[in-house]
Amino acid sequence: MRSPRLLALLLPLGLLAAACGDDDVAASDDTEPVAEASEGTAAADDSGTVTIEHYSGTDEVPVQPETVVVMDPGVLLSLHRLGVEVDGYGSLGGATPPEHAEVLDDPDLAPMGTAFEPDYEAINALEPDLIIVATRSSATYPEMSEIAPTVDLTLDEDTDYLTAFRERHEALGQIFGVEDDVAEQLDELEAAVDDVAARGGDAGSALVLMTNGAEISAYGPGSRFGLVHDLLGFAPAEEALSEEATHGEAVSFEFVLEAAPEVLFVIDRSAAIGEDGEAAAQVLDNGLVGQTPAWQQDRVVYADSFAWYIVSHSIPGMEQILADVETVLP
Numbered sequence: 001m002r003s004p005r006l007l008a009l010l011l012p013l014g015l016l017a018a019a020c021g022d023d024d025v026a027a028s029d030d031t032e033p034v035a036e037a038s039e040g041t042a043a044a045d046d047s048g049t050v051t052i053e054h055y056s057g058t059d060e061v062p063v064q065p066e067t068v069v070v071m072d073p074g075v076l077l078s079l080h081r082l083g084v085e086v087d088g089y090g091s092l093g094g095a096t097p098p099e100h101a102e103v104l105d106d107p108d109l110a111p112m113g114t115a116f117e118p119d120y121e122a123i124n125a126l127e128p129d130l131i132i133v134a135t136r137s138s139a140t141y142p143e144m145s146e147i148a149p150t151v152d153l154t155l156d157e158d159t160d161y162l163t164a165f166r167e168r169h170e171a172l173g174q175i176f177g178v179e180d181d182v183a184e185q186l187d188e189l190e191a192a193v194d195d196v197a198a199r200g201g202d203a204g205s206a207l208v209l210m211t212n213g214a215e216i217s218a219y220g221p222g223s224r225f226g227l228v229h230d231l232l233g234f235a236p237a238e239e240a241l242s243e244e245a246t247h248g249e250a251v252s253f254e255f256v257l258e259a260a261p262e263v264l265f266v267i268d269r270s271a272a273i274g275e276d277g278e279a280a281a282q283v284l285d286n287g288l289v290g291q292t293p294a295w296q297q298d299r300v301v302y303a304d305s306f307a308w309y310i311v312s313h314s315i316p317g318m319e320q321i322l323a324d325v326e327t328v329l330p
Contacts, residue, residue: 059150066129067088069088070088070089071112071132071133071140072137074314082185087128088110116136130149131144166186170186196325196329203330206228207265208266211268218249220240237260238255257289257292261292263294266300272309
């Protein structure tokens with residue numbers, strides 16, 4: 001890690017910029033030091049290390065490590081927001097949205113392969129003091145742990161989303177010595193979540209759809225994108241959707257019409273991973289979806305798909321999700 005620089009980070013609530021892991025792009029954090037740490041928390045000692053209990057185990061890692069490898073874009077975006085620079089990065093391999101290119105395509109970052117196919121030789125050669133994996137690179141934790149102390153900052157799906165989100169970022173704060181910056185960012189973010197949630201219940205019933213080429217999938221409460229309902233207060237347009245399907249439940253246009261959502265949140269998977277494919281707006285522009293209250297009232301939100309699908313577990317990603325949702329709030 002190059003010297004951390006502390007940034008003055010004051011984001012007004014009204015200007016928020018959007019796993020959860022996912023298995024198709026691969027597999028698919030605390031307070032003051034304590035004697036015993038629960039999952040996602042950290043316990044500091046006097047030797048310049050901190051013990052992190054995380055998604056894949058428990059590891060003792062150095063505080064303010066000198067050389068750091070990050071194998072997840074969301075973690076890298078959050079660290080950049082916190083003023084922490086890293087040395088090596090394993091990308092997802094697809095195209096980077098222009099608004100994130102300065103961070104994710106930084107030429108000063110040594111390439112470490114991809115989250116799915118790490119370049120272990122390059123990682124070894126860098127001699128990192130710390131490796132961070134998460135979500136799509138989570139499966140590489142055993143191999144990474146043989147190279148250097150490694151933490152897996154995948155969000156625990158069995159934990160309340162906002163709690164897990166706070167835990168992973170507080171762990172970053174303790175590792176890199178930026179606890180105050182983390183606290184400021186999280187307090188502002190949670191205040192924004194509370195503001196959105198206070199109005200979400202009055203915004204009408206909602207349905208989250210993801211397009212993948214010409215195919216569509218739907219998500220309900222408890223699912224990957226269930227935070228729309230579980231965290232932000234929108235009533236579900238359809239209750240009977242599986243919580244387990246990573247990529248949602250395949251549905252038809254007739255299903256969307258029968259669900260009659262008053263708000264549609266649409267995620268374009270092809271756009272999120274930088275692949276060519278029929279755009280979501282084209283897929284949904286048909287006579288059936290056109291009869292839904294959401295379409296007729298112009299309340300279809302074409303979400304920032306990279307934020308929702310790839311980096312929702314980051315501070316910038318969550319800010320963008322809130323910004324997208326804000327557009328249909330009363």
